[in-house]
Amino acid sequence: METLRFLLKKLIEDRVAxxxxxxxxxxxxxxxxxxxxxxxxxxxxxxxxxxRLIAPDGTFWFGTDRMGSDIYSRILFGARITITIAIIAxxxxxxxxxxxxxxxxxxxxxxxxxxxxxxxxxxxVPQIVLAIAIAQTLGPSIENIILALSATYWPxxxxxxxxxxxxxxxxxxxxxxxxxxxxxxxVMFMHVxxxxxxxxxxxxxxxxxxxxxxxxxxxxLGLGAPPPSPEWGRxxxxxxxxxxxxxxxxxxxxLAIFLVVMGxxxxxxxxxxxxxxxxxxxxxxxx
Amino acid sequence: xxxxxxxxxxRISKLRKFFAIRNAWNRRIxxxxxxxxxxxxxxxxxxxxxxxxxxxxxxxxxKTLMGIHxxxxxxxxxxxxPLVNLTRQESRxxxxxxxxxxxxxxxxxxxxxxxxxxxHEPLVIHSGLDYQERDERVxxxxxxxxxxxxxxxxxxxxISGGQQRRVGLARILTLHPSLIILDEPTSxxxxxxxxxxxxxxxxxxxQFDLTYMFISHDLxxxxxxxxxxxxxxxxxxxxxxxxxxxxxxPRHPYTQSLLAAIPVIGGERITDNFWLEGEPPNPSALPSxxxxxxxxxxxxxICAESxxxxxxxxxxxxxxxxLAE
Numbered sequence: 310m311e312t313l314r315f316l317l318k319k320l321i322e323d324r325v326a327x328x329x330x331x332x333x334x335x336x337x338x339x340x341x342x343x344x345x346x347x348x349x350x351x352x353x354x355x356x357x358x359x360x361r362l363i364a365p366d367g368t369f370w371f372g373t374d375r376m377g378s379d380i381y382s383r384i385l386f387g388a389r390i391t392i393t394i395a396i397i398a399x400x401x402x403x404x405x406x407x408x409x410x411x412x413x414x415x416x417x418x419x420x421x422x423x424x425x426x427x428x429x430x431x432x433x434v435p436q437i438v439l440a441i442a443i444a445q446t447l448g449p450s451i452e453n454i455i456l457a458l459s460a461t462y463w464p465x466x467x468x469x470x471x472x473x474x475x476x477x478x479x480x481x482x483x484x485x486x487x488x489x490x491x492x493x494x495x496v497m498f499m500h501v502x503x504x505x506x507x508x509x510x511x512x513x514x515x516x517x518x519x520x521x522x523x524x525x526x527x528x529x530l531g532l533g534a535p536p537p538s539p540e541w542g543r544x545x546x547x548x549x550x551x552x553x554x555x556x557x558x559x560x561x562x563x564l565a566i567f568l569v570v571m572g573x574x575x576x577x578x579x580x581x582x583x584x585x586x587x588x589x590x591x592x593x594x595x596x
Numbered sequence: 597x598x599x600x601x602x603x604x605x606x607r608i609s610k611l612r613k614f615f616a617i618r619n620a621w622n623r624r625i626x627x628x629x630x631x632x633x634x635x636x637x638x639x640x641x642x643x644x645x646x647x648x649x650x651x652x653x654x655x656x657x658x659k660t661l662m663g664i665h666x667x668x669x670x671x672x673x674x675x676x677x678p679l680v681n682l683t684r685q686e687s688r689x690x691x692x693x694x695x696x697x698x699x700x701x702x703x704x705x706x707x708x709x710x711x712x713x714x715x716h717e718p719l720v721i722h723s724g725l726d727y728q729e730r731d732e733r734v735x736x737x738x739x740x741x742x743x744x745x746x747x748x749x750x751x752x753x754x755i756s757g758g759q760q761r762r763v764g765l766a767r768i769l770t771l772h773p774s775l776i777i778l779d780e781p782t783s784x785x786x787x788x789x790x791x792x793x794x795x796x797x798x799x800x801x802x803q804f805d806l807t808y809m810f811i812s813h814d815l816x817x818x819x820x821x822x823x824x825x826x827x828x829x830x831x832x833x834x835x836x837x838x839x840x841x842x843x844x845x846p847r848h849p850y851t852q853s854l855l856a857a858i859p860v861i862g863g864e865r866i867t868d869n870f871w872l873e874g875e876p877p878n879p880s881a882l883p884s885x886x887x888x889x890x891x892x893x894x895x896x897x898i899c900a901e902s903x904x905x906x907x908x909x910x911x912x913x914x915x916x917x918x919l920a921e
Contacts, residue, residue: 481700504707
């Protein structure tokens with residue numbers, strides 16, 4: 310409770326991080342309230358060819374696309390897809406990556422090396438390429454995007470947790486608890502993990518931005534949810550043939566991706582400053 | 597002390613702890629003999645001092661006994677139970693009885709845990725007591741070490757160094773151990789705080805029937821507190837005996853020089869023989885024969901031939917020196 314209040318206070322002081330937090334909150338709010346905010350909620354699936362490619366006006370706030378659907382409404386529902394992909398993919402990565410890093414860092418045996426080399430192999434393969442391979446083999450769908458992202462993202466958490474575990478292991482209180490008779494599981498999950506949690510939280514927040522960007526890229530390449538799903542990356546891909554005349558077509562989803570990724574990055578940087586003062590963002594000097 | 601023969605609580609025989617020295621390719625290129633064939637008995641109810649320079653293996657000895665370091669050889673018998681190569685269950689049961697107090701007990705507390713939770717932890721691990729019972733035990737121990745109940749709600753960084761030491765002690769005492777290894781328990785404290793901590797040790801010893809192994813480099817503290825002293829030099833015990841005997845009649849030249857190094861205001865030196873010169877040799881490349889001969893003013897050719905064992909030629913005193921008389 311105190312920690313939460315402290316966090317909130319620090320966050321309000323840090324304007325940039327606050328902006329990030331607001332952007333994230335906006336995304337979440339949009340995703341939840343999409344059916345109420347959308348002006349044409351049925352346009353996700355319905356086509357109105359007579360209305361195709363209308364520039365933004367009072368009725369169609371962000372204009373319409375090649376099928377005559379309202380882009381504003383589609384963006385709102387796209388937020389749901391984006392947030393689902395990001396949360397599940399990151400969640401799976403954390404669930405896989407953190408325990409592996411913890412075990413590999415805690416024990417000093419050949420098994421730790423095996424785990425770390427495995428994660429190195431995953432890191433060595435370019436993310437997008439592996440994701441394309443998975444999505445291509447299993448067919449384009451949201452589930453496969455999530456699978457592809459999870460499979461490529463977990464090593465980042467493994468590496469982070471491994472390094473942090475190794476360094477915190479040298480602290481006396483870890484050794485003292487082992488000497489006291491605490492089991493390895495107890496030491497790992499009750500002493501090591503809580504003491505490195507801030508780095509994990511920071512990494513996860515920043516990772517969200519990266520995941521959303523990669524998900525949009527996969528969508529752009531046509532590997533995400535099949536049409537007519539209002540996936541932001543796919544919307545940009547569709548808009549290419551109508552540029553530059555239908556400038557609004559690419560602008561809205563582009564801006565949405567930009568703002569959301571920026572939101573997570575700013576918030577992550579701010580959190581790092583608050584939780585992990587060892588690595589500070591460069592401080593601007595007033596002249 | 598009583599007149600009945602002393603009862604052994606801990607018997608160490610030929611205990612070794614070697615650390616491998618590896619080169620850049622992780623090949624072993626030598627051994628660092630931190631604890632080299634140490635044999636020692638600790639009697640129930642006594643305070644045994646372990647004294648020596650930094651890096652002589654005092655702390656390693658303590659940590660090897662605790663199982664924090666795996667021993668490289670030798671035997672340890674604690675409360676009539678062998679202490680080496682135990683299964684986890686056995687070592688858990690014994691670790692209640694044998695506890696180790698860190699040089700900086702404050703650092704042995706999880707910075708994210710309140711004092712209350714840290715004090716509950718040993719009982720959570722080792723006993724089936726419920727929260728109420730544990731809390732009672734914790735509170736009574738807290739009284740014993742002289743801390744107010746209010747401290748239970750604080751984090752380690754919110755209390756002073758002396759108080760952290762008390763918390764560290766309380767944490768160990770909750771399990772009612774019989775032997776506590778105190779590793780430099782007074783280093784880094786004000787002299788006044790040192791004094792109160794030392795008298796706290798004596799009070800607690802009486803109250804809980806404790807035996808202490810007191811690791812320190814502070815000779816005046818050792819003299820004040822300990823019944824017996826073991827003097828260590830580069831992983832070996834060079835002199836062992838009753839405190840008064842050793843302080844009044846040191847027979848090993850190393851002990852003699854250590855004692856000469858105690859500054860005494862206005863008084864004459866305990867022994868006025870000579871000062872210890874130079875640095876101890878690299879423990880990974882020990883000299884042949886007696887390991888002290890490179891710094892020993894009495895060294896003769898015979899000293900390079902064999903490593904002298906502890907000789908019990910004197911009452912209450914054992915010395916590892918060929919030339920001692």
